[in-house]
Structure formats: C-alpha cells, structure tokens
Amino acid sequence: MRHYRIALAGNPNTGKSTLFNELTGLRQHTGNWPGKTVLHAEGSFSYQGNSYTLIDLPGTYSLFSNSADEEVARDYIIFEKPDATIVVLDATSLERNMNLALQVLEMTEQVIICINLMDEARKIGIQIDEKKIASRLGVPVIKMAARNGEGIDLLLKTLHQLVTGKISPQPLTIQYSKEIEEKIDELIPHIQNLIGNSYPTRWIALRLLDGDESFVQLLKEKYSKGKLQFNPIRFPSKHAN
Amino acid sequence: MVADSKGAFPLCDAQIGDSVRITQLCIEGAMRLRLLDLGFIPGAIIKVLQKSPLGDPMAFRVSQTTIALRKEESSQILVEKLGDE
Amino acid sequence: MVDSIEKLIQYSQSLRKPNIRDEIVTQIYQTTRSICQDSVIYPKTETNRSEKLDQILTSPIWGFPIMFAMLGVVIYLTIWGANVPSEALANLFGIGENYLTAAFQALGAPSWLHGLLVLGLYRGTSWVVSVMLPPMAIFFPMFALLENFGYLPRVAFNMDRLFKSSGAHGKQALTMAMGFGCNAAAIISTRIIESPRERMLAILTNNFVPCNGRWPTLILLASLFMAAGFATGVQSIVTTLVVMGIVLLGIMVTLLVSWILSKTALKGIPTRYTLELPPYRQPKFLNTIFRATVDKSLFVLKRAIIVAAPAGLITWILANIMIGEQSILQHITLFLDPFGKALGLDGFILMAFILGLPANEIVMPILLMGYLATGAMTEVDNMVELKKIFVDHGWTWLTALNMMLFSLLHYPCGTTIFTIYKETKSVKWTILSAVIPTAIAITVTFITAHVVRGLGLV
Numbered sequence A: 001m002r003h004y005r006i007a008l009a010g011n012p013n014t015g016k017s018t019l020f021n022e023l024t025g026l027r028q029h030t031g032n033w034p035g036k037t038v039l040h041a042e043g044s045f046s047y048q049g050n051s052y053t054l055i056d057l058p059g060t061y062s063l064f065s066n067s068a069d070e071e072v073a074r075d076y077i078i079f080e081k082p083d084a085t086i087v088v089l090d091a092t093s094l095e096r097n098m099n100l101a102l103q104v105l106e107m108t109e110q111v112i113i114c115i116n117l118m119d120e121a122r123k124i125g126i127q128i129d130e131k132k133i134a135s136r137l138g139v140p141v142i143k144m145a146a147r148n149g150e151g152i153d154l155l156l157k158t159l160h161q162l163v164t165g166k167i168s169p170q171p172l173t174i175q176y177s178k179e180i181e182e183k184i185d186e187l188i189p190h191i192q193n194l195i196g197n198s199y200p201t202r203w204i205a206l207r208l209l210d211g212d213e214s215f216v217q218l219l220k221e222k223y224s225k226g227k228l229q230f231n232p233i234r235f236p237s238k239h240a241n
Numbered sequence B: 001m002v003a004d005s006k007g008a009f010p011l012c013d014a015q016i017g018d019s020v021r022i023t024q025l026c027i028e029g030a031m032r033l034r035l036l037d038l039g040f041i042p043g044a045i046i047k048v049l050q051k052s053p054l055g056d057p058m059a060f061r062v063s064q065t066t067i068a069l070r071k072e073e074s075s076q077i078l079v080e081k082l083g084d085e
Numbered sequence C: 001m002v003d004s005i006e007k008l009i010q011y012s013q014s015l016r017k018p019n020i021r022d023e024i025v026t027q028i029y030q031t032t033r034s035i036c037q038d039s040v041i042y043p044k045t046e047t048n049r050s051e052k053l054d055q056i057l058t059s060p061i062w063g064f065p066i067m068f069a070m071l072g073v074v075i076y077l078t079i080w081g082a083n084v085p086s087e088a089l090a091n092l093f094g095i096g097e098n099y100l101t102a103a104f105q106a107l108g109a110p111s112w113l114h115g116l117l118v119l120g121l122y123r124g125t126s127w128v129v130s131v132m133l134p135p136m137a138i139f140f141p142m143f144a145l146l147e148n149f150g151y152l153p154r155v156a157f158n159m160d161r162l163f164k165s166s167g168a169h170g171k172q173a174l175t176m177a178m179g180f181g182c183n184a185a186a187i188i189s190t191r192i193i194e195s196p197r198e199r200m201l202a203i204l205t206n207n208f209v210p211c212n213g214r215w216p217t218l219i220l221l222a223s224l225f226m227a228a229g230f231a232t233g234v235q236s237i238v239t240t241l242v243v244m245g246i247v248l249l250g251i252m253v254t255l256l257v258s259w260i261l262s263k264t265a266l267k268g269i270p271t272r273y274t275l276e277l278p279p280y281r282q283p284k285f286l287n288t289i290f291r292a293t294v295d296k297s298l299f300v301l302k303r304a305i306i307v308a309a310p311a312g313l314i315t316w317i318l319a320n321i322m323i324g325e326q327s328i329l330q331h332i333t334l335f336l337d338p339f340g341k342a343l344g345l346d347g348f349i350l351m352a353f354i355l356g357l358p359a360n361e362i363v364m365p366i367l368l369m370g371y372l373a374t375g376a377m378t379e380v381d382n383m384v385e386l387k388k389i390f391v392d393h394g395w396t397w398l399t400a401l402n403m404m405l406f407s408l409l410h411y412p413c414g415t416t417i418f419t420i421y422k423e424t425k426s427v428k429w430t431i432l433s434a435v436i437p438t439a440i441a442i443t444v445t446f447i448t449a450h451v452v453r454g455l456g457l458v
C-alpha cells in the first residue's frame, strides 16, 4: 500500500470542491460564485489498495503570482511536488480555462485534466473531443460532471495508472517567439548548474525572464536555506519536440 | 476585418450590445496581468453586455466568460469597433 | 560565470525586456485557441440564457426591486414556515420535561438538582432548539438554492457602486452574504479580499449583518410587538417588513461605517478588482435543500449543546444563589437597570447581552430565565404567554425595537471575536471590532429611546 498526494487546481468556480467532496466524502463549501475556497483543505480516500491525500487549492485565473491565492497554488505545485495534479476545467469556457492547464503543464508533467460541468456544456450544445485534446496536451483528459458523479470512476482509474507509472505523460511544450526561446536556452544550463533538475527548469527560466519578483525572491530564500539540493531526475527539462 | 477601425476608443465608451476588438491595454501592474489572464489581450474580441443598475461596473463577454469591470479599468482598455457580422 | 543565485537573477535581468508577459500570455492563448478550434464544436447560434436572465436580474429598473423582493420572500417564507414546527417542538420538549420531572421525583432527587438540570440546562437547550432550528432549517436551504443558482455575484454587481463610494471592496457584498449564515465563517471568507485595508473594513463591519443566532430574536420580537395589532393574515407580512427594515439598516450602517473608516483610520482608495459573473446553473434541488438543512441543523444543535446548555446552567445558578435578600442575577440587573433604561432597554436585557457573549442564540433564553421569579424559564409554548412575560416587565414596542437594534448593532459573538483575532493577529483591531459596533449600538438605541419618548410615542 502506498500513499500519494494529489493537488486540485483550476480556475475559480469550476467544481474543484465539488470533486473534492465527491472523492473524500467531506463537505467543503460549494456554491456558484468564484472564490469560495479560501482555506487550505485536505481530505483522503483510498483506491485499489493505495491511499491518497487530496488537496483542494483555491481557484486561480493563472499561476503567475498576481495574487496571494495564485502564489499558494503555485508554491504547492512547485515546492511540495504532489504526486499528481488534477486540473479542473469548466467545459463551458474551455478556451480561458485551458490556459491554466497549459501553465500547470509547464510546471509538472504528472497532470490529469478534468473537463468538468459537461452536463452544462451538453445543455448548450457544446461538443468536446477529449481524445483530440489529450493527444495535443500529452496528458490524460477526462470529461466529467462531478456533481452527478459522472466520470469519477474513470478519473480514479486514470489517477491510479498515472501515479503507478503505467501512464507516462508527454506534455505539450508551448513554443514562444524565437527571441524568448533563445533566452530560455541560455538560462537553462545555468539553472541546472545551480539547482539541478529537480525543478522544472524551463518554467523557472520563463519566470526569471518574466521578472516574477515574488518567485525569484522565494527561490533565493529556499536556495540559501539549502532547500534546493541537487536532486537529479524526476523533472527532465523539456525541450521542444 | 482589419482596416475598418474608425480609430480606437476606451472600452467604457462602447455601446451595450457592441462587439469590439482590443487594440491596447494602457494599464500597468497587477491589474494588467489579471486582465491578461482573463482574456483581455490585444486582438481579443469583447462583447459589451450591460451596466450595473447604478451605472457602473459594466459586464463584458470575453473568452466565453462574463467579467464585470469598473470604469477605472474599462477606460484604460482601448478598443476598435467591429462591423456588424 | 553564473555561480550563485544572485548572479543568475542578475543575468536574467539583463535578458529581460518590457511586457514579455503579454507575449507569454498571448502565446498561451493562441495555443489553447488552436486546440479548442480543433476539438470543440460550439453551437451555431449561441443563445445565452444567462445573458438574458441578467438583462432582467441586473437591469436598471428591476435589479434592485428584485433583490429586495428576494430578500423579502426568503424572510417571509422563513417566518411563515417556522411557526408551526417551532410550536410543535416546544410542545414536544414540554412533554419531555414532564417525564423528566416525574423521573426526578420518582428517584427522590433533591429539588436543587431538578432545578439545575431540568429547569436550567434542559429548558435552556430546548428553548434554543425549538426557536432556532425551524427558521434556520427553512432560511438556509433557500439561501443555498440562491447561492448555487448563481445570484450572489449579481448582488455584488448591483451594489458595487455603493461599496466603491464608501471606500470598501466590491467583494464585500459576498462576504456580507456569508454573514447571514455565521459572522465567524464570514470573517474567514474575507480572505477573498486581497487588499489589507479593505479586508479590515469587511471584517470590522461584518457584524452588521444579522447572523444565524440573531434572526430568531429579530423575527420573534417583530412578530410579538410590531405585527401584533394587525389582522392575522397580514401579520407575517408586517413582521417580514420589519425584519427587512432591520437588515437594510444593517447594510446602511455597514456602508456608513466603511465610509467613515476609509476617511479616517483606514484611509485609502478602493483597490481595483474584476468580478466574474458565472453562468446561472440550475441547482440540484433536493440535494441542496437536504444538505443545507442537515448541515445547518447540526450546526445549530451543536451550538445549542455546547453554548446554550452551559449558559442555561450558569444562569440558573446565578438566579438561585442569594446574596442577602436577592440573587446574584438580581444584583447584576439592578446595577445595569439605569443604563438599560436610558437606552430604552432594561437591566435584564443588558445582562442577557453580556452573558450572551459566547453566542447570540442564548440571549433570548437568558433574558427569559432572568425575567422569571424562579430563575428558570417557564414552559413557554405559546406566543401569548411569551408576550405576557415581556409586557409584565414593562415592555413596549420601543423596548422591542431597541432590543432588535441592539442585537443588530452590538459587539460580535465570542467565536467571531476570536476568529477576528486569528485572522488579523492584532489585539488593537480585535478590540475595535467589538468597541465600534457597541458604541454604535449604544448611540442608536439612546437616540431612538429619547426621540420616541420625547415625541410622546410611548
């Protein structure tokens, strides 16, 4: 029996807490307005002999640390390194929602995408080809309606396969302009040299270029406390495929 | 659909029901970043939905979601009109 | 050579260029757009139901009237629906008490023990349960339905301008809505407000929204004293209007206090924010009702047991230990009486509010226990009897009005004060969060009492 930690990320109001409640049997506050989950909540469940701790992160529009919530969510994914991150998307506004998924894919490859609120999407006639999305994103994509329990079984099965290594994700790498890519390539060796490969180097390079002050500060602190030891493999730095 | 702009104007001056295209964001700092996250990016098409009963804020359709902005923000987003499509 | 993190940061600074974020975000958006274009089929004619609904629910003409109407309907149904189950519960507890008393007598238990356990503890708890539970079990499912439907963000959208001009954050409307349930929980929900200044405003004023523990007091007093003169059919409506008036007054005080604070101790201009209006979603009717009812009932029962039971006990003890001719309770109330009278209240009421600090739910039961010569509550299973107790102690509609005002405006309950301390980590602001409302409560009731008496209205 093994233990895994799973984080729930996503835009506000996409049904993360509903899914959390569904999986853990707990009763986090849910309701149709953005920003209900303000406290870090944890719950647990077991599946096929393994136990899981689920972390309900606050909903965020991005993970660029524009706000305290976003920092909490980002720091969790980067520094606590959950065994998998479930990104919950709203099927009725996939375009905006998927941005966050792409940002998570830049940070970790252990990702499952849940397209939630499928019942609402069907009601207004939106059709989604999740296989195509999965092949583009390179990680499992599951359609669900958490409130009705739809898709939960498949999620659990996929989660099991992901954490036990039966699925190996090939996440999409976003290509930026030639100029940015060159700068990223310049920075990556230095980052690897300093802190090894245990953190997503391409993502760190982007944050450095972006001048994300709060993250750079944190990186400095953690580094000086010796928390970022050289710790090879696990996050192979991703280059363009 | 490129050259038909009659010049850029602030989003807050758009009429209810209009569809407009963002040409420029004149906001800096955290608000700019938040607006970018929400889909208020140059080139994006915005539909003006309605005003609050007290006149401000205004609700906009952007990137398949509805977002309300106060005049302080919407006056700093420059847009151009789209023809009736 | 980049051999330290400082150098890495310096080096990356040299590579930076302005607004690189725009480029990053735009690139991400383009990628998602291309993925969605490939794999999502949107309906050809987009009929957006939410937009249509918003044109009514947030329209210039109907936005506010609908908001008031919703508030009114929810309060009305609560008042109307709670009557019968409240009386049924009270009767049930009355029967239970008879059995308990018989059991005590059969066992030959001393009368002080019977007084302590049955007249103090049991009655205190059963009163809270029978008066609190039914309205809460009706109010909160309705509230949860509105919340799951998606109405709360529309309230924030409608009222934004009011909050902005009082210097507060627009999301304060959402934290206030949480306050209807429980002020302590609402204090935690103010975390959605990023700016510390505006978060403090939201924390300091949240108390002006009547919570769970105060609704029943407001409803009870409004129906006993304000609606009594009206025909049976319209009584619930009158009660509703009075309670609504109290809620609206609370909102006005919130805006006013926010305005004053943001011009003085918490100077600053409102920060910028964006408000998402999610599409309306049809709630899962039965599920939502069931959950809200069960959750709220458990909440009320828990409070009743951990706060009301000990309070009943303590009140009974205070009322039965004599110092000289009078009980401790009487000493306290006599001491408080002159001040209470100046506020249009009396010593008993003030004592009930003071002993009720742990939880607003217990203010009423303590008051009733205090009024009864024996020091225990009578079995009050009908409204006429209840009103008689008040009237016998010199109550008029002014006393009822001022008690409602005091209940709305006074210091937050113990749990809330503790939560405020935990969230602000500041002794100063925690104290102010109790002092400001109390000062307002005293001022308002004092003025009301003197104006009403001065005009000879009572």
Ligand SMILES: Nc1nc2c(ncn2[C@@H]2O[C@H](COP(=O)(O)OP(=O)(O)OP(=O)(O)O)[C@@H](O)[C@H]2O)c(=O)[nH]1
Binding pocket: A010, A011, A012, A013, A014, A015, A016, A017, A018, A019, A029, A030, A031, A032, A033, A034, A035, A036, A037, A038, A058, A059, A060, A116, A117, A118, A119, A120, A144, A145, A146, A147, A148, C147, C148, C149, C281
């Ligand atoms: N129709 C439908 N509604 C759903 C589904 N999942 C969640 N909801 C509703 O969507 C609303 C938001 O759900 P939450 O679970 O509170 O969302 P969240 O992501 O935790 O939100 P934040 O904590 O505010 O970020 C609630 O009213 C849910 O009842 C679903 O699959 N179908």
Ligand SMILES: [Mg+2]
Binding pocket: A016, A017, A018, A029, A036, A037, A056, A059
């Ligand atoms: Mg949540």
